Amino acid sequence: MPRNDQITRQWHLLRRLENSRGLTLPELVEAVPEDYPKNARTVRRDLEALETVGFPLVAERHNGQTRWRLIEGFRDIPALGFSATELYGADVQPEAAPALRGH
Numbered sequence: 001m002p003r004n005d006q007i008t009r010q011w012h013l014l015r016r017l018e019n020s021r022g023l024t025l026p027e028l029v030e031a032v033p034e035d036y037p038k039n040a041r042t043v044r045r046d047l048e049a050l051e052t053v054g055f056p057l058v059a060e061r062h063n064g065q066t067r068w069r070l071i072e073g074f075r076d077i078p079a080l081g082f083s084a085t086e087l088y089g090a091d092v093q094p095e096a097a098p099a100l101r102g103h
Helices: 005-018 025-031 040-052 084-092 094-101
Strands: 057-062 065-070
Touching (some): 005 025, 005 040, 005 065, 005 084, 025 040, 040 057
């Protein structure tokens, strides 16, 4: 896997999740750019990794399908004021954190 493929793939997943009310695994697999392998197991691992680093993902069953989404109001949390992708960038590149703190 070329360098940063995982981060790029997860960023694309976050972008899709930010703009949806819930997506199935096949829909998330389709969200992966064409030049990346489209594999359901990999996308599942990406979702688990995003949850592990603190993204508030919810998996809900509707009509026999599991749909993933970010929790309601995630973007409206006033204390943070960051989008999911901005938070992901701060987590992935901690050297940017001093700039976020105003140092």
